[in-house]
Each structure stands twice: as C-alpha cells, then as structure tokens.
Amino acid sequence: MENIMQYITAGNIIFFILAAATVLFGILTVTSTKILRAATYLFLTLFCIAGIYLQMAYDFLAAVQISVYAGGVVILIVFAIHMIKGLGEDKEINKGQRRIMGAAAAIVGFIVFSACIAAHFIQSGVEDAKLDMTANIETNINMQTVGTTLMGTDKFQYLLPFEASSILLLACIVGCIAIAQKSKEVKK
Secondary structure, eight states: HHHEEEOOOHHHHHHHHEEEEHHHHHHHHHHHHHHHHHHHHHHHHHHHHHHHHHTTOOHHHHHHHIIIIIIIIHHHHHHHHHSOOSOOOBBBOOHHHHHHHHHHHHHHHHHHHHHHHHHHHHHHOOOTTSSSSGGGOHHHHHHHHHHHHHOOOSSOOOOHHHHHHHHHHHHHHHHHHHHHHHHHHHHO
16 A cells, blocks of 8 residues: 555555546537537647647647647637638538447557557566656756757757648648638539
8 A cells, every 4th residue: 555655645646536537528529510629629738748848847848739730739729720611510420330440449549559668668667667757857958959959950859850740730721721711612
C-alpha cells in the first residue's frame, strides 16, 4: 500500500484527469453526429494535450499546441464547415462496415500503443519507470536554439516542412472558397 501511495501526487492526479479528458473528448469527437460539436470536442482534446505538455514542463510545445492546433487548425475546420454545409444538419450515420473498420483501426492502435508502453517498462525496468513526470526533465532548452531549428535550412531543421504546411493550409482555404462559390452558383 505504501508503494502505491508514493505515486499519488497532485501532479499525477492532474495528469490522469487530463489524460481521461483527452480520451473522452477524442471519443466524443469521432462519435458526435453534429459537425460543429465534433470540431468543439477536437478543440478540447487538443487543449487537454497542451495541458499534458505543460505538466511535462514543455512550455514552448504547449504554446505551439494551443496557438497552431487548437487555435489555427480548429478555426480553419470551423471556417470550412461554415462555408460548405448547413451547420445544424446531422451527418450521415456510419454503416456497419464503417464501424467494423473503425473498431479494427482502434484495436490495432491500442495494441501498438500497449506494445510501446510495455517495451518502455521492460527496457527501463519497472523500478525505474516512475509516474513522476518531472523526473525526466534535464535542462531547459534555449529559445534561440528552438527558433534556429524551426527556421533553419540545414540538416534536421524545419523551414521546408513549415513552408509546406503553410502552403497546404492556404490550399485548403482556397479550396473552401472555390467550393462555396460553386455551391452559390448552383443555388442561383
């Protein structure tokens, strides 16, 4: 009993609450029949993931998670929803074959996730694998190093993927506008 009590800390309780909320909102995202609600649940899922990043002392990554994903991508999805279809309409309910494929994909994902967790515990040993999230923090990374890595053009730097993602988002916006214009022309 004492071994279990040493792992019950405020940080671990907050982590498990955030993890449970992430899973719950993720399930609600894919099972919601209203598209706008699904986008809202996706926002809450991404926000909870940012909370987990904060728990691990990845402040910069949490800020990026909120600004890029929870802020930018979800707003882009909501913008596309408003431009394309009626907001309050129910989406098509999944048929039996789609549900079977979704369940199979979820089971495969769970098996891969479980194998990764088991490999971690086997590799590091059960005694060394503590639930304290702050135990693995070594030092804070200099923000200048992060900026140079994100905007650099050398090997293992990310300017090209950053620009490719911005072009992809621009293409999505232009596509939404083109689809909205075509639907307006059809209604006339």
